[in-house]
Amino acid sequence: MNSPAEPAFLRAAYAIEDHAAAVAGLHAALDAAFDACTTPADPSQCPAFARGMRGALAVALAEPAIILAGQREGSSERYRRHVIAADPAGRYTVAALVWQPGQASPIHAHHTWCGFTVLEGTLTETLYSWEATRGGANAVRDHLRAPGTVSFVGSGCRSGSGHGGIHRLSNDSHAKAVSLHVYGVDAERIATHVNDVLPLATPAPCAVREVNGDARAHDVSPRIARA
Numbered sequence: 001m002n003s004p005a006e007p008a009f010l011r012a013a014y015a016i017e018d019h020a021a022a023v024a025g026l027h028a029a030l031d032a033a034f035d036a037c038t039t040p041a042d043p044s045q046c047p048a049f050a051r052g053m054r055g056a057l058a059v060a061l062a063e064p065a066i067i068l069a070g071q072r073e074g075s076s077e078r079y080r081r082h083v084i085a086a087d088p089a090g091r092y093t094v095a096a097l098v099w100q101p102g103q104a105s106p107i108h109a110h111h112t113w114c115g116f117t118v119l120e121g122t123l124t125e126t127l128y129s130w131e132a133t134r135g136g137a138n139a140v141r142d143h144l145r146a147p148g149t150v151s152f153v154g155s156g157c158r159s160g161s162g163h164g165g166i167h168r169l170s171n172d173s174h175a176k177a178v179s180l181h182v183y184g185v186d187a188e189r190i191a192t193h194v195n196d197v198l199p200l201a202t203p204a205p206c207a208v209r210e211v212n213g214d215a216r217a218h219d220v221s222p223r224i225a226r227a
């Protein structure tokens with residue numbers, strides 16, 4: 001629609017126009033996911049909703065204008081969140097997260113459902129199991145999340161055996177990364193009612209070895225020490 005020869009104010013106007021259209025398309029796709037849901041009390045338990053949510057994230061991926069230039073700006077302090085859109089009915093909020101190299105989320109489960117996709121750069125997603133006897137989360141494996149990755153997880157659970165869906169996102173690369181997230185809360189609760197932040201499990205004594213003639217417990221350091 002626009003070209004470099006056009007005045008800056010016109011390019012900015014076009015960018016906002018394209019962004020509004022992209023956001024409207026995402027709203028429509030998200031609304032369709034809710035319409036397909038047969039478990040309104042907890043949409044994340046409905047397979048059709050999960051499919052619809054992944055489809056909505058794919059819609060966002062196909063629209064570069066979904067994020068304005070200012071919404072790709074990060075912070076040197078920590079990963080930065082920009083609210084992109086919010087459902088007027090309060091069912092969901094869409095946010096862009098900007099990760100500078102080395103920045104990471106805390107280890108967390110979710111109070112609500114969450115879907116995300118990676119728009120730019122590469123993130124590392126570390127998955128954890130809950131180790132009740134050690135009072136925290138234990139890293140199980142890492143996955144690289146490249147642009148185009150789409151993920152959806154239901155509400156985290158606090159069952160008798162512990163938490164479910166525990167993970168941590170980090171930018172372990174040397175370049176900025178941008179991800180787009182949809183959370184099952186209204187915009188006012190996005191900072192307080194999404195993440196269930198959890199501690200790292202205490203190291204488990206795994207062997208006894210001789211040190212200068214003494215038998216001493218030897219602890220294994222956790223594989224992931226950050227956050």
Ligand SMILES: [Fe+2]
Nearest residue numbers: 108110114167
């Ligand atoms: Fe998460």
